[in-house]
Amino acid sequence: MGAGMSGGGRRRPIIGVTASKRGGRAMWLANRIAIGIAGGKARRITADDGPEALRQVDGLLLGGGDDIGAEIYGGELTLDVRIDPERDHLEQQALDEAFRRRLPVLGVCRGSQMINVHCGGTLHQEIRKVYHEAPYMRTILPKKWVEVEIGSRLARLLGRRRLRVNSLHHQSVDRPGQGLTVVARDDHGIVQGIEREADPLLVGVQWHPEFLFYAQSQSGLLRALVGQAGGS
Numbered sequence: 001m002g003a004g005m006s007g008g009g010r011r012r013p014i015i016g017v018t019a020s021k022r023g024g025r026a027m028w029l030a031n032r033i034a035i036g037i038a039g040g041k042a043r044r045i046t047a048d049d050g051p052e053a054l055r056q057v058d059g060l061l062l063g064g065g066d067d068i069g070a071e072i073y074g075g076e077l078t079l080d081v082r083i084d085p086e087r088d089h090l091e092q093q094a095l096d097e098a099f100r101r102r103l104p105v106l107g108v109c110r111g112s113q114m115i116n117v118h119c120g121g122t123l124h125q126e127i128r129k130v131y132h133e134a135p136y137m138r139t140i141l142p143k144k145w146v147e148v149e150i151g152s153r154l155a156r157l158l159g160r161r162r163l164r165v166n167s168l169h170h171q172s173v174d175r176p177g178q179g180l181t182v183v184a185r186d187d188h189g190i191v192q193g194i195e196r197e198a199d200p201l202l203v204g205v206q207w208h209p210e211f212l213f214y215a216q217s218q219s220g221l222l223r224a225l226v227g228q229a230g231g232s
Contacts, residue, residue, distance in 0.1 A: 012041040013229035016057035018091050018111070020065050020084050021046045027064050027210065034213035035061070040226035045094070047086035054097045059104045059201075059229030062091055062111025064208055067125075067171060073117040075125050092118055104201035104228035106221060107194075109169050112204025116194060119177025127172050127190055134188035137167040140211040146192045152183035154193045154203055157224050158217040165192070165207035172206060201228045 017031045028044055035042040042061075045053050066082040072092075091111070095118045098105050107115040113123055124130050137144060142164040148155045155161055173191040176182055184193025184205070192206040201224060209218040 012039060013058040013226050014056065015040045015042050015059045015061055015226060015229060016045045016054060016094065017042050017061045017063050018045050018087065018094055019063050020087050021048055024063070024065055027208070030208075030210040030213070031061060031063060034210040034219070034222050035226065037213060038219060038222040038226040040222075040229060045090070047090045051093055051097070054094050057103070057229075059225050060094055060098045060106070061225065062094070062105065062107040062114050062204075064109035064111065064168060066110070068110065068113055068117060068123065070125065073122045075123060088114075099199070102200050104225050105199070105203075106201065106225045107204035108208055108210065109206055112194060112206055113171060113173060115202065115204045116173045116177045116180060119180055119196075121177030121180060122174040124172050124174045126170055128170070131188050131190055134186075134190060140166045140168065140208065142166055142212060142215070144207070145187050146184050146207070147187070148193060149183040152181070152193075153195050153197060153201075154183045154205070157203070157220045159220055160217055163217055165205075166211055167206075168208060169206055173204075201225060 015035050019028055032042040066084045069083045069085055069088050091114045144165050144167045146163055146165050148161050173194060176194060179196045180194045182191050183195050186192050194204045196202040209221050212218040
């Protein structure tokens with residue numbers, strides 16, 4: 001069986017999954033499994049792979065990881081966070097390529113934030129300094145309640161308005177970028193979902209659906225990405 005081919009001989013869409021050169025193996029493995037279950041073939045892309053790798057994918061998943069460099073969106077430079085400038089540059093190139101070719105894009109956690117800043121938006125660099133009542137939560141288990149806007153693309157993909165998700169972030173979307181709409185928030189008001197209807201698929205979620213692939217709602221996100229990448 002050739003690379004990217006299903007058992008019936010049909011080519012599986014290739015989904016580029018952006019990642020840092022260091023670490024992130026658990027997220028990569030989870031994405032690889034989740035995308036495979038959704039009918040696609042995941043390809044890990046780091047700054048070492050260069051722009052050529054971006055031209056070989058049918059869809060894009062911007063994965064989780066280190067903080068985005070504050071200089072990209074005019075935030076305050078701090079020394080107490082891990083950043084990855086090479087990955088920032090890679091993902092900006094990846095989004096430019098995806099927009100040029102009209103590829104479907106799903107942003108996950110950091111990836112959602114990157115979509116926002118690439119479109120001209122800003123971030124809260126530390127949510128606990130803004131949302132004082134929000135508890136510190138860092139878990140891959142679905143323990144946070146999220147409300148999704150009726151009629152949004154995200155609500156249609158998830159198949160529900162209210163659901164529980166996981167949480168691995170300390171930053172979040174502040175001002176949405178050009179054309180982006182906030183379509184989901186948690187019970188404390190923190191942005192959990194953004195989208196832009198004009199694109200084939202441009203959705204960002206603040207949680208990690210790859211760790212929740214067993215849930216029907218979360219698998220719907222990944223099936224939509226793979227389906228549009230395959231032209232269906």
